[in-house]
Every structure is written in structure tokens, then in C-alpha cells.
Amino acid sequence: MTPVHFAFSSAFILGLTGLAFHRTHLLSALLCLEGMMLSLFIALSLWTLQLDSTSFSASPMLLLAFSACEASAGLGLLVATARTHGSDRLQTLNLLQC
Numbered sequence: 001m002t003p004v005h006f007a008f009s010s011a012f013i014l015g016l017t018g019l020a021f022h023r024t025h026l027l028s029a030l031l032c033l034e035g036m037m038l039s040l041f042i043a044l045s046l047w048t049l050q051l052d053s054t055s056f057s058a059s060p061m062l063l064l065a066f067s068a069c070e071a072s073a074g075l076g077l078l079v080a081t082a083r084t085h086g087s088d089r090l091q092t093l094n095l096l097q098c
Helices: 003-021 026-051 059-085
Strands: none
Touching: 003 026, 026 059
């Protein structure tokens, strides 16, 4: 495994462990998801550069578009829960009350 591959895989794993273990605020969960998507985007774009193939050149842009949609939906949920519950803490959310 090259150092570049190790760096991006460790960045993805760190984002995943942050998402799994540090679940106090919704904002921190969203930031971990964005870090994971950023590492996937950079790894996918480097992979397409290494292959020198034009058929995979649209894949990083498609992933970036999906991550932008995910970020906007997450920000909308963050604003909605902060307005209705008064906080973005995940412990105050209860799906049975909605």
C-alpha cells in the first residue's frame, strides 16, 4: 500500500470512527460524514488520474454532487431540529414524538 492510499484510507477510517463513537451533536456527525466524503472524492479522483481513462472522469464530479446534496439535506435537518428541539444534541431527539 502506497503512502497516498494509506493516508486516504486512514482519513476515511478516522471519519468513520468519529461518526461511530462521537455522537453527541448532530453537527459533529455531519462533519464526520463530510470528512468521509472528502477523502472518498480525493481518492477517487487520484484513482482516475492513475488509470488515465476518460470513462471514469465523471465519477468524482458525480460523487461531489451527491455529497453536496447530502450536506444541504443535513444542514436542513440541523436547522429544523435546532428550531423544534432547541438544541442539536442527539440525546434530545426522540422519533416517537414526531
